[in-house]
Amino acid sequence: MIIDILTLFPKFYESPTSMGVIGMALNEKKIDLNIVDMRLYGDGNYKKCDDYTYGGGPGMIMTYSIFKKYFDSNNRGYTLLFSPSGKILTQKKIKELSNKEHITMILGHYEGIDYRVEKKYADEVISIGDYVLSGGEIPALLLADAVSRYKGVLNNKESVTSDTFEENSNGLLEYEQYTRPEEIDNMKVPEVLLFGNHKKIDEYRRERSIIKTFKNRKDIFSKIDLTKKDIESIFNYLKKHDNENNSI
Numbered sequence: 001m002i003i004d005i006l007t008l009f010p011k012f013y014e015s016p017t018s019m020g021v022i023g024m025a026l027n028e029k030k031i032d033l034n035i036v037d038m039r040l041y042g043d044g045n046y047k048k049c050d051d052y053t054y055g056g057g058p059g060m061i062m063t064y065s066i067f068k069k070y071f072d073s074n075n076r077g078y079t080l081l082f083s084p085s086g087k088i089l090t091q092k093k094i095k096e097l098s099n100k101e102h103i104t105m106i107l108g109h110y111e112g113i114d115y116r117v118e119k120k121y122a123d124e125v126i127s128i129g130d131y132v133l134s135g136g137e138i139p140a141l142l143l144a145d146a147v148s149r150y151k152g153v154l155n156n157k158e159s160v161t162s163d164t165f166e167e168n169s170n171g172l173l174e175y176e177q178y179t180r181p182e183e184i185d186n187m188k189v190p191e192v193l194l195f196g197n198h199k200k201i202d203e204y205r206r207e208r209s210i211i212k213t214f215k216n217r218k219d220i221f222s223k224i225d226l227t228k229k230d231i232e233s234i235f236n237y238l239k240k241h242d243n244e245n246n247s248i
Contacts (some may be wrong), residue, residue: 002032002077002102005140006070008049008062008109010037012137021148022141030151033144041069050110059118065107067117079123080143082136086125093126094143098150107136139178139241171224172237173217175208206219207233 013035017023025031043065050060072183078100087093097103106113106122118125125204128139178189192204210233213220 001030001096001100001147002034002148004034004036004074004077004102005107005144006036006038006067006103006105007107007135007137007140008038009137010035011133013141017144020145021153024153025148025151028151028153030153031148032151036070038066038070040065041066045060050166053111057111060118061111062108062113063122064114064116067113067121071121074100076103076121079104079106079121081106081118081122081125082108082127082139083118084110084130084132086127086128089126089128089139089143091146094146095150097143098147103147105136105140107140109135109137110122170209171220172206172209173213175205175212203229206230210234211237 007013013063017026017033017035022031023031039047039049041047043063049066053059053061063147067086078097080097080103082105106117126139126143128142178193182189182194183213192200192202207229210226210230213224214234215236
């Protein structure tokens with residue numbers, strides 16, 4: 001898989017791409033990552049890459065011309081542009097993108113990019129959340145990491161398929177997990193996890209996932225098929241929470 005990242009700040013990627021799943025994917029030649037310095041395509045002696053916005057307004061806008069110069073002389077993969085106004089990135093979309101042979105990521109900076117870049121070159125506009133960053137470097141790194149996980153570089157394949165937001169997670173947030181020691185700082189591992197009764201462990205983990213999802217992401221319950229036992233778990237949690245509040 002080829003991933004091209006078009007950025008004004010190529011040094012941003014020197015450390016993050018040398019380690020973790022991206023580093024492994026590169027070492028195993030599962031991905032070919034090209035960090036393109038868009039300043040090389042700037043205008044004039046000073047390699048100017050931005051200009052004032054028509055109609056007035058704060059900040060500078062990255063110019064259309066630098067992207068035109070790049071795409072006129074380079075192959076374009078499935079092209080993504082990162083913007084807070086794009087569609088929210090989901091695990092489903094990441095999985096879909098991981099099957100592409102070639103992805104190109106257009107990264108904005110300053111106050112944004114001339115809209116004609118999006119109109120001419122972007123196959124899709126993506127947002128990583130309802131907040132604003134200084135540029136697209138972090139979103140592109142996030143996507144490269146997420147896509148690399150599907151390239152067979154993890155020791156345990158279940159680490160991919162069972163994670164939160166994967167199909168096998170049933171849409172729920174992942175339950176809490178523990179490792180040794182069994183007790184530390186007066187905190188114990190839940191007893192049900194200690195004795196190898198897999199049926200009870202599965203039931204416990206389902207309950208914890210239901211409660212965590214209810215506490216943190218009620219918005220995704222509309223996509224989940226809840227059982228009678230799931231609903232009972234929520235009511236029991238609410239009852240316990242209410243009793244704790246009343247005892248304060």
